[in-house]
Amino acid sequence: MSGAAGAAPLSLDDFVDADPAQARIGQLLFYDPILSGNRNISCGTCHHHDHAGGDGLSLGIGEGGTGLGPDRTPGTGDDRIAKRIPRNAPALWNLGHRSIDVLFHDGRLEVSDQFGNGFDTPAEEWFPEGLDHIVAAQALLPMTSEFEMAGNVGENEVIGAVRDRIDLGWPILAKRVRTIPEYGEMFVDAFDHIDHSSEVTIVEIGNAIGAFVASEWISIDSPYDAWLTEGTPLPEAAERGRQLFFGSARCATCHSGPLFTDQGFHALSLPAFGPGRTRLFDQVSRDVGRMAETDLLEDAYRFRTPSLRNVALTAPYGHNGAFATLEAMIRHHADPLASRARWRPADARLPDVPWLAAGDFVIRQDRFEMQRQKARLDIHPAALSATEIADLVAFLQALTGETVDQRPLGRPNRVPSGLPVD
Template sequence: MHTALLGLILGAGMAAAQGIGPDDYIPTDPDQARIGQLLFYDKILSGNRNISCGTCHHHDHAGGDGLSLGIGEGGVGVGPERTAGTGADAIRKRIPRNAPSLWNLGHNSIDILFHDGRLTVSDIYGNGFDSPAEEWLPEGLDSLVAAQALFPMTAQFEMMGNLGENDIVGAVHNRIDRGWPIIAKRVRTVPEYGQMFVQAFDHVAEPGDVTIVEIGNSLGAFIISEWQSYDSPYDKWLTGTPLPEDAERGRQLFFNNRCASCHAGPLFTDQSFHAIGLPAFGPGRTRRWDQISRDVGRMAETNLLVDAYKFRTPSLRNVALTAPYGHNGAYPTLAGIIRHHAIPGDTSWTPDMANLPDVPWLTAVDFAIREDGAEMARQAAAIELRPISLSDDDIADLVAFLNALTGETALTRPMGRPRNVPSGLPVD
């Protein structure tokens, strides 16, 4: 390659490259994080006491579950081996979206969460956030991550359970915030938890003072401190250590093609929303006035047609550990999702590529949306991507670069999974 051209390529890559370090995260209190670690794996937070945050964001699966669409409340087991349950406890619906990664959520640059961005930092409701709870989200949550941690507890198919099964469901059915005091009382009346909160929070004089705010802040402290990652080969490259040859070729491809236009910045995300036309399947994230089994993405939050089928750009740090890929986990491999970006509207995807545990009573729903020709045409028309020429060798090099974004200590977290929790409930 001509020397001047090579210099331009390397220069562009360096200009786009940004690193992160321990000072780039929201500060956390270790005692609060310890409570959060226990609560993260304690099924006491779920309506029927049968699922925890850690069930779908498990340490054994790099903070995910390895499934395209999760098996939530009522399921049994962890990760790809999780089953749909039996009898009255069996699931009634798959989780509509892929379990999002927890890596680096506490980074100072993060100001929006969820695949559709329905939680943002904002003063619109006077509580610091624009969220599905609107003005009913309590004041005092000290981070976006703390706020995010509260919503799976109020989601029917994630952690809450079905109408009539527990008192939390009935309370949330009346108003979203009315279930949280019930959960807080469950937690604070466990003696070990009560004492831990008194020790960790200056304003908590006795266990009776504990609210969902302290629970959310503890979960946030744990998630923020536990899932930091900035020791990858790429981070070493930023300080002068060369990458392997294939990863270096992939880096140049990444930064000098359109990859870095959306996967930008130190976390490799622009925190914006794009329609890339992932293959549609699953129950969809239906809205009250729209019961078609589709997922309109960002539009569900903004109600703007221009946002139809757009989803938040995921961070690529530790992406090699968090398969399958896409908001619905459509692609099992990095090569597959890269190829999808290169060939928008590619028809080579097949349903067997989706990692969906067998649920016979939901089979008729799983791929029904693909039979709706009009809806498939709408989704195809919304695709923003433009074709790009990538050879198989190019794709292999890009995969090598994405693997170079894996932290060397990613699988050895500071706190990890606890063996037991104060409630005495089993730990997944």
């Protein structure tokens, strides 16, 4: 089925292959703080099973913070965070689908032969060869981010190496992992080309995490999937919402295909706040989105279309988590400028960080930047009644998988490093 009827059905054949033994290593590494510069945060801290692969915050608290999800705090003393994470933690559902060839809100990771290693990344020609797919490649980049996992300058050898050149931190992390006997033995058993733990590199680590993420977060058993493949009727409100979604509301213009994303980039004029993802020459706390990667003015303030599968579980919404509910996000799509005018700082899910509070919303005082963002809009208003918005919400809720709480591996109770597991 396609067009007004619905998106194409999904099957397990649509996903990349994942070796179970490698995925088991990846599960442990995903939750092991050993891969962070200061050994105090893991991938799972911001992409946790308890929070549907996210953290429930508009802008996360990365390296230096303590706790989990909406209860995470920014730390104290010398270890406290120096900056909020500039963007919302994206969900992990169905990242292993074979159609995915671009990741991150700004698309800074793409399948490409430009640098001879299979990917176009911030590491350019220094990105390692041999990664199995884009999910494995994605796993490496947060490790090099100062405020996500690497730590502040001067705190550890990883961030020091990354500051010299982005790829120089990975060998340090790989040595940490392979010198832990339990990990070393697991890599020898799971990878045919590894005969001794000393041969383990960041490539095997990335491929193990990629195998875990690609297999762990498959979700293709929603009520919508049952309607699509078996003709099982949706609840009445969800059926009305489906017809709106693929019809007059025009949602499927961008949220198309089996994952409900065109993998494209669009400007929604979302309310701005936070530290921004600034470039070296940016003088204000802004986020220009896709333009930061392409240097094309036409890409200013455009961000990647997210998948909508399990979207009801992954609030808040938008590249900066500006909206806490599906209803609010739909209202923004229906009338972006009116929504932008209504938005207030209290709408953001931001844990209190007193030493950063002065900068959290400072960008909103820059009237020239606000006008630039307001003027960049790729979506057109759609008149929707309160009932129609409720029906769209019902349809989006029908995209939630029946077995989302039954993941193949889940969160481990312990990790080989012996470090705490969030």
